Amino acid sequence: AQTVTQSQPEMSVQEAETVTLSCTYDTSESDYYLFWYKQPPSRQMILVIRQEAYKQQNATENRFSVNFQKAAKSFSLKISDSQLGDAAMYFCAYRSGAYSGGGADGLTFGKGTHLIIQP
Amino acid sequence: DTGVSQDPRHKITKRGQNVTFRCDPISEHNRLYWYRQTLGQGPEFLTYFQNEAQLEKSRLLSDRFSAERPKGSFSTLEIQRTEQGDSAMYLCASPGRRGTDTQYFGPGTRLTVL
Numbered sequence: 001a002q003t004v005t006q007s008q009p010e011m012s013v014q015e016a017e018t019v020t021l022s023c024t025y026d027t028s029e030s031d032y033y034l035f036w037y038k039q040p041p042s043r044q045m046i047l048v049i050r051q052e053a054y055k056q057q058n059a060t061e062n063r064f065s066v067n068f069q070k071a072a073k074s075f076s077l078k079i080s081d082s083q084l085g086d087a088a089m090y091f092c093a094y095r096s097g098a099y100s101g102g103g104a105d106g107l108t109f110g111k112g113t114h115l116i117i118q119p
Numbered sequence: 120d121t122g123v124s125q126d127p128r129h130k131i132t133k134r135g136q137n138v139t140f141r142c143d144p145i146s147e148h149n150r151l152y153w154y155r156q157t158l159g160q161g162p163e164f165l166t167y168f169q170n171e172a173q174l175e176k177s178r179l180l181s182d183r184f185s186a187e188r189p190k191g192s193f194s195t196l197e198i199q200r201t202e203q204g205d206s207a208m209y210l211c212a213s214p215g216r217r218g219t220d221t222q223y224f225g226p227g228t229r230l231t232v233l
């Protein structure tokens with residue numbers, strides 16, 4: 001079974017600064033997807049960014065980018081120019097790819113990192 | 120707004136009662152997922168459907184939990200004989216425009232069992 005670990009329960013950053021949230025995962029599969037989701041205090045889960053394991057290029061979405069290290073099974077999220085609206089819980093998630101076979105089609109989540117933005 | 124809707128948004132019930140939640144996924148997608156999220160934790164996958172077929176049931180937490188998707192559109196999650204430990208947020212998700220690989224979540228139903 002796959003596991004996802006987020007070792008930082010809480011992170012704090014000054015507005016306009018850059019912060020990196022860490023995520024590691026354990027899998028024996030070669031085909032999979034990784035995601036970062038944001039859950040603001042209103043609690044609706046919002047997709048931030050996704051990465052296909054077969055792509056070497058790190059995904060980027062505006063101020064959000066990832067550092068995907070497949071051999072190290074690491075998937076960190078970098079938020080540049082932090083804004084007050086970035087304050088939320090951030091969850092890293094894993095999903096098996098189509099060719100991995102077996103198992104559930106659901107996402108496996110980490111426990112989350114609470115990101116605080118200091119004005 | 121992800122296009123996934125859930126009803127009700129909040130439910131308060133007494134221990135031992137049955138509750139049912141509804142999810143309406145993004146239209147034109149045949150997959151639908153249910154998750155449970157307890158306080159301070161990430162969501163936990165429960166079950167999923169492809170059209171009317173429930174393709175994964177083993178993650179349902181007990182035989183008190185059941186889910187249906189009778190016409191391949193909306194889905195319901197029922198919890199029978201609720202217990203205080205069932206208090207949680209129940210989330211529904213479906214794929215979106217990016218294809219089946221990415222799941223988009225609804226606002227959730229917060230269940231409180233007294």
